[in-house]
Amino acid sequence: MDNYEFMFANSLKEIEGMRAHYLDELGEAQELFLELKIRRARVVKIQSYARPIGYVLLGDDNLLLEYFISRTHFHQIDRIFQDLIQKFSIKKAFCKSFDHALLSCCVQAQKQTKAVGVLFRERDLRSLSLLGEHVTTRFAEPHDAQQIAAVNEEVFDNKEEIDEVIANHNLFIFEQDHDLIGVGLFQRVIVGRPEFDIGMLVTSKYRRQGYGAAIIHYLADYCQQQGWRPICGCAIENIASRRCLEKTGFIARYRMLEFTF
Structure with missing residues (x-):
């Protein structure tokens, strides 16, 4: 039985603590192209027994822009990712090649992959x-x-x-x-x-x-x-x-x- 649920948040403010962890753990700096989309994104909180364990950010047409799961629930990261794809009918995701957690999830679930940008850090x-x-x-x-x-x-x-x-x-x-x-x-x-x-x-x-x-x-x-x-x-x-x-x-x-x- 799944011990997590998805809930829409009103703004990025509700996940700012988790997002700070996400940004700190990234291998490199965030990309402005994505950040501009994220400012207008829908925020989905992931909770377990009413406690936040992660989030996903969705752009237009449910384009996945960012995904984070706390270390305490990292053993569920693939299962939660698959459930997100199904529940929100996610067809595409943008992923920075240095976002290792999201990259791993996408590689396992993808039908097609292509490079759309070059990032200089x-x-x-x-x-x-x-x-x-x-x-x-x-x-x-x-x-x-x-x-x-x-x-x-x-x-x-x-x-x-x-x-x-x-x-x-x-x-x-x-x-x-x-x-x-x-x-x-x-x-x-x-x-x-x-x-x-x-x-x-x-x-x-x-x-x-x-x-x-x-x-x-x-x-x-x-x-x-x-x-x-x-x-x-x-x-x-x-x-x-x-x-x-x-x-x-x-x-x-x-x-x-x-x-x-």
Whole structure:
């Protein structure tokens, strides 16, 4: 007889203690791509005799985003996982390759697996061509939002997101004689933790000239100077972004995996 049950929680606040354990036990830092989905996810608590023993986070279409079971009930992790898949009709899961517990469960249950992203968590310091003296750098201001939106290519979901990162001083503008070269974005992944996800966008006029790598190098150095840890990721098919990140010393050790059940 099963000695556990599933219950919906009202918010992430109800599982913050367990989630802190999950994040502390991860082999590496959380991925911003997932964290943004998790902020809107449905929270399912797993309880045994009215005591919390774990949780699962579900995105749109019951996409499994995160799964945690406490060590006291780790012997049930596979059984609970299978029950979750059946009860919530879970068809897919995103899994970081360094999330060993979830990875093991998914490998046993999967019908199909594919890599959908490359995750960078380490960086070797390298010497490369930096931004020249002709390039000026400043924080983006509200009046820049319209111009950024005009050149945006899947970096920002909407103009409201641009307005938010500008208001939070998380966006750099790179210009030459007031002509926009590109932008550099840095965002804290989880409040209270030191990791910042970095990314950039170079306007079409200035591509293939080394500006992308120079902007990433600038952002990584800026984060480290603030005592933060720069991390990043890109879609598996985005070969240009991967090459750019590797050129600046980031190491493509990990993957974002998509499992189908």
